Amino acid sequence: MSQEKQNRFLPYLREDRLPHIFCPGCGNGAIINAFLAAMEKAEMDFDNIAMVSGIGCSSRIPGYLKCDSLHTTHGRALSFATGLKTANKDLDVVVFTGDGDAASIGGNHLIHAARRNINLTVICINNNIYGMTGGQISPTSPKGSFGTTAPYGNQDTPFKLAELVAAAGATYSARWTTVQIENLVTSIKDGLKNPGFSFIEVATQCPTYYGRKNKLKTPTAMAAVMKANTVFKSAADRMRPRDLEGKIVVGEFADYTKDEFTESIDKLSVEKSGNRTIINSAYEREL
Amino acid sequence: MYHRIIGDFKLIIIDEDLCKGCHLCLFMCYKNVYAISSEVNKKGVQLPFVKFEERCTKCGTCEIACPDQAITVDLPENWWMKDDNDINFNPNFTKGDK
Ligand SMILES: Cc1ncc(C[n+]2csc(CCOP(=O)(O)OP(=O)(O)O)c2C)c(N)n1
Ligand code: SF4
Ligand code: SF4
Ligand code: SF4
Ligand SMILES: [Mg+2]
Numbered sequence: 528m529s530q531e532k533q534n535r536f537l538p539y540l541r542e543d544r545l546p547h548i549f550c551p552g553c554g555n556g557a558i559i560n561a562f563l564a565a566m567e568k569a570e571m572d573f574d575n576i577a578m579v580s581g582i583g584c585s586s587r588i589p590g591y592l593k594c595d596s597l598h599t600t601h602g603r604a605l606s607f608a609t610g611l612k613t614a615n616k617d618l619d620v621v622v623f624t625g626d627g628d629a630a631s632i633g634g635n636h637l638i639h640a641a642r643r644n645i646n647l648t649v650i651c652i653n654n655n656i657y658g659m660t661g662g663q664i665s666p667t668s669p670k671g672s673f674g675t676t677a678p679y680g681n682q683d684t685p686f687k688l689a690e691l692v693a694a695a696g697a698t699y700s701a702r703w704t705t706v707q708i709e710n711l712v713t714s715i716k717d718g719l720k721n722p723g724f725s726f727i728e729v730a731t732q733c734p735t736y737y738g739r740k741n742k743l744k745t746p747t748a749m750a751a752v753m754k755a756n757t758v759f760k761s762a763a764d765r766m767r768p769r770d771l772e773g774k775i776v777v778g779e780f781a782d783y784t785k786d787e788f789t790e791s792i793d794k795l796s797v798e799k800s801g802n803r804t805i806i807n808s809a810y811e812r813e814l
Numbered sequence: 815m816y817h818r819i820i821g822d823f824k825l826i827i828i829d830e831d832l833c834k835g836c837h838l839c840l841f842m843c844y845k846n847v848y849a850i851s852s853e854v855n856k857k858g859v860q861l862p863f864v865k866f867e868e869r870c871t872k873c874g875t876c877e878i879a880c881p882d883q884a885i886t887v888d889l890p891e892n893w894w895m896k897d898d899n900d901i902n903f904n905p906n907f908t909k910g911d912k
Binding site: 532533534535536537540545546547549550551552553554555556557559560561564705706708709712734745746747750751 | 827829831832834835836837838840841842859875877878879880881882883884885886888
């Protein structure tokens with residue numbers, strides 16, 4: 528191999544910003560790669576992608592990619608994305624969000640975006656903790672896990688995000704971890720191709736806060752624990768709830784088609800006014 | 815940007831400027847191709863190196879799993895590739911029930 532050959536993902540990244548800010552072993556970097564590999568497999572146009580993110584370590588991902596992006600306010604990524612997609616439904620809108628961003632402050636936006644079935648691809652990076660702000664407990668922190676806001680262990684039952692979003696009405700919902708990277712790539716590809724709300728929850732490692740607070744000292748220790756705790760959905764369906772406690776169930780929780788939000792708006796618009804939804808209303812005459 | 819490449823290998827190169835020494839490549843490679851060097855570099859990183867290149871099946875897993883885009887595997891040489899652009903996983907490597 529010649530020395531000029533470079534990593535296959537670097538052409539998509541803003542190389543002047545590398546190495547990125549993520550801690551050693553943080554799953555965010557691998558999720559960038561998985562997304563880019565999935566995008567190549569789905570044969571999508573990178574220039575037609577608009578990325579939207581909220582606030583958090585995971586939400587910094589679009590800043591490293593050479594495509595259009597919106598880095599919005601905490602929890603509101605899906606609201607901005609809904610606006611963007613409705614205004615220009617020809618864009619491929621991808622949302623990067625964290626567990627805190629999507630499920631606590633942005634929880635309502637999440638279930639309603641799923642209920643509307645708007646054609647977005649949401650990659651929810653679930654590291655079971657608020658990474659950026661120093662290790663507070665999030666709505667997905669496992670029962671008994673430690674964080675700066677739970678010095679005696681978390682007492683609450685966590686959300687199961689992929690199941691929650693499937694129940695809320697998303698047409699594609701799946702959960703994988705950074706250890707099953709091949710399945711993750713295939714799943715993101717399916718999500719990108721699905722013409723509706725696609726939600727991919729990625730269970731990942733935050734060695735700096737979750738790991739340190741929970742006596743998992745290295746990224747590889749976290750990956751090994753994650754691998755050992757993974758149960759495939761087909762196997763989990765045959766297991767008792769108490770055997771599934773603390774396990775990560777991976778697989779697809781929804782995969783079907785139904786009416787999509789922006790399509791319905793377009794249809795209504797044509798029916799009532801004879802026009803497709805106007806893209807840039809200020810320039811209506813020029814269109 | 816100038817990157818220093820460790821070792822003089824044909825298939826796999828590791829970029830010393832990007833690697834942060836998480837050692838997830840060691841964990842993710844199912845053929846145990848990598849090992850950890852005993853010294854630390856100037857950034858304090860204990861770099862991985864390619865110890866058993868002949869074992870590598872060029873599945874591309876480490877390339878995707880490396881969070882810092884530090885690994886390059888010469889994928890298009892792969893035996894299951896139909897054409898150069900078809901960067902894919904080995905269909906026999908995993909069927910999702912691993
Ligand atoms: C309105 C508002 N509230 C609180 C914060 C502080 N804040 C920043 S990031 C964050 C949590 C991020 O957690 P998560 O979404 O899980 O991302 P991670 O860093 O774990 O990837 C919080 C609470 C904020 N920036 N804005
Ligand atoms: S604090 Fe956690 S989530 Fe944030 S970059 Fe570090 S390891 Fe990743
Ligand atoms: S996975 Fe990447 S960053 Fe981590 S040790 Fe291996 S080469 Fe370095
Ligand atoms: S390409 Fe596959 S076999 Fe080769 S080093 Fe990477 S993970 Fe190991
Ligand atoms: Mg988080």
